[in-house]
Amino acid sequence: xxxxxxxxxxxxxxxxxxxxxxxxxxxxxxxxxxxxxxxxxxxxxxxxxxxxxxxxxxxxxxxxxxxxxxxxxxxxxxxxxxxxxxxxxxxxxxxxxxxxxxxxxxxxxxxxxxxxxxxxxxxxxxxxxxxxxxxxxxxxxxxxxxxxxxxxxxxxxxxxxxxxxxxxxxxxxxxxxxxxxxxxxxxxxxxxxx
Amino acid sequence: xxxxxxxxxxxxxxxxxxxxxxxxxxxxxxxxxxxxxxxxxxxxxxxxxxxxxxxxxxxxxxxxxxxxxxxxxxxxxxxxxxxxxxxxxxxxxxxxxxxxxxxxxxxxxxxxxxxxxxxxxxxxxxxxxxxxxxxxxxxxxxxxxxxxxxxxxxxxxxxxxxxxxxxxxxxxxxxxxxxxxxxxxxxxxxxxxx
Numbered sequence: 540x541x542x543x544x545x546x547x548x549x550x551x552x553x554x555x556x557x558x559x560x561x562x563x564x565x566x567x568x569x570x571x572x573x574x575x576x577x578x579x580x581x582x583x584x585x586x587x588x589x590x591x592x593x594x595x596x597x598x599x600x601x602x603x604x605x606x607x608x609x610x611x612x613x614x615x616x617x618x619x620x621x622x623x624x625x626x627x628x629x630x631x632x633x634x635x636x637x638x639x640x641x642x643x644x645x646x647x648x649x650x651x652x653x654x655x656x657x658x659x660x661x662x663x664x665x666x667x668x669x670x671x672x673x674x675x676x677x678x679x680x681x682x683x684x685x686x687x688x689x690x691x692x693x694x695x696x697x698x699x700x701x702x703x704x705x706x707x708x709x710x711x712x713x714x715x716x717x718x719x720x721x722x723x724x725x726x727x728x729x730x731x732x733x
Numbered sequence: 734x735x736x737x738x739x740x741x742x743x744x745x746x747x748x749x750x751x752x753x754x755x756x757x758x759x760x761x762x763x764x765x766x767x768x769x770x771x772x773x774x775x776x777x778x779x780x781x782x783x784x785x786x787x788x789x790x791x792x793x794x795x796x797x798x799x800x801x802x803x804x805x806x807x808x809x810x811x812x813x814x815x816x817x818x819x820x821x822x823x824x825x826x827x828x829x830x831x832x833x834x835x836x837x838x839x840x841x842x843x844x845x846x847x848x849x850x851x852x853x854x855x856x857x858x859x860x861x862x863x864x865x866x867x868x869x870x871x872x873x874x875x876x877x878x879x880x881x882x883x884x885x886x887x888x889x890x891x892x893x894x895x896x897x898x899x900x901x902x903x904x905x906x907x908x909x910x911x912x913x914x915x916x917x918x919x920x921x922x923x924x925x926x927x
Contacts, residue, residue, distance in 0.1 A: 541850070541875040543837070548771045548871055549849055549887040550779055551803055551894035552746050552907065576770040577742045577899060578782045579861040585744055586780065586866070588772045609745055615911055620918030634921040643737070655743055656735070665859055667868060669775040674861060677742055681735040693743040695898040695905065700745035702896060702907060704889040705771060708915065711889065712908035713746065713896060717806055720902045724814030727828040 548705055555701040555710060557621045558587050559606035559639070559648045559656075560598035567639030567648040569631055570595040571622030573703045574670060575607070583677045585659060588670040594626040599661060599673050604645035607675075609655040612699045612712045617652075619710075644678045654683040654698045742899055749895040749904060751815045752781050753800035753833070753842045753850075754792035761833035761842040763825055764789040765816030767897045768864060769801070777871045779853060782864040788820040793855060793867050798839035801869075803849040806893045806906045811846075813904075838872045848877040848892045 553573040562568050574588035585607055589596050599605045610618035617635040624631070632639050638651035642658045649656035659675025686697040695713060702711045747767040756762050768782035779801055783790050793799045804812035811829040818825070826833050832845035836852045843850035853869025880891040889907060896905045 540878045541843075541845070542878055542881070543873045544876050544881075544885065544887070545874060546777050546871050547874050548777045548779060548851065549803075549874065549876070549892075550748060550750070550769075550771050550801065550851070551849070551887075551889060551892060552748055552896050553770060554744060554746055556744070574771045574773070575744075576747060577744050577768045578780065578866050579768070579864040580784075581863040582861075583740050583742045584861055585742060586770075586772065590774075607744065609743075612911055616917045616920065618918070619912065619914060619916070620921045623915060623918050624922060629922075629925070634925055635918075649735075651735070655745070657742065657744070663859065663861065665857065665868075667773040667776075667778055667857065670773040672772050672780070672859075674859075677740050679737045680739060680741050680743065682738050682743070684734045684736055687736070687738075691738065692900055693738070693745075695745060695901050695903070698743075698745055700898075701911070702746050703914065704894075704907075706886055707889050708913065709889070709910050710912045710914060710917070712911050713898075714906035714908035716903050717895070717906050718809045718813065718904045720813060720897065720904060721817060722813070723810045723904070724812070724817050724829075726810065727814045728818060728823075731823070731828055 551704050553703045553705050555618055555703045557608040557618055558595055559608055560595050561602060561647060562598060562626055567632055568626030569621045578674060584674050586672050586674045588672045590670055602646040603661040604647040605659050605675055606642060606647045606649045607657045608650040608653040610653050610701050612701055615701050615710050649681055654686045656681040745898050747897045747899050749812055749897045751802040751812055752789055753802055754789050755796060755841060756792060756820060761826055762820030763815045772868060778868050780866050780868045782866045784864055796840040797855040798841040799853050799869055800841045800843045801851045802844040802847040804847050804895050806895055809895050809904050843875055848880045850875040
């Protein structure tokens, strides 16, 4: 039996993204974002939602660039720090001892120790309400050598991403594989043919 | 050592969302979407990206409504079927034997057997490229009784959502809890104070 619990958004799972930018003074900063994801295939784009009062809001608007960095589970504490304080008051890279690396194609820094970093060129800004959505075209995707499979693609088992469940405020690790996409449901089509 | 693997989007994790709509003839339909997530807190909004050639594109545009349904891992095969064929040619609810329930606040159906279903009123349509992003305000959120914790909130452990890893094309189950958000990183701030 289902029950209406109101206007809430338990959209499981959400990612734990650290959005990299440069402050007005050129110092690297990062913001934790769970409201984000891929939003287009051609061109390949990702969207991140940012509150206007965030330090990152001005940073993305000014330089029209940001990066999206995916932490592995062993860096979950460092990733969490990026959601705990403002880049206006704290140097989050100094606090976590993580390394900011200048983007090669956009004016924003990536986080060296995180296994995946996408460089994004801002192509659209969408006003919604409390949040503004920044849509960025991915122009480079940096992946740790050790996290690539034999075909040169990132392997989820090697990346071991952090999974955030909205509302519960908890981070989880990924579990085991349960099925192949575009295959698991074929049996229903085969049954129809009989 | 990190390596640029090009303009790809391994944004881990992505959700496995089934977007519910009514076809032109009033029949319920659903589409699997991994390109989606929460995009605003006030008003609470979710975004789903849909290719213009999809049957769902016209359905959302016409009725200005959709639902976002979260499968549990034991329904991963049924969820996958929604990504395997078009609602123009197949009755996906008949194929999977899932139950479409008329939305109470918007003109779109929810999926009864899925533990979480959000009813969304279309508030914005964003043209990007291959995909159009539909932004919907969540006006109701239906959660299975059995998936609520003692405070009446959805419990990720009870919902057992399906996790999709872009590029790898595989579904995973969620793993164990690794940390509390807004807590795990506090030690870095405390170290700074010393």
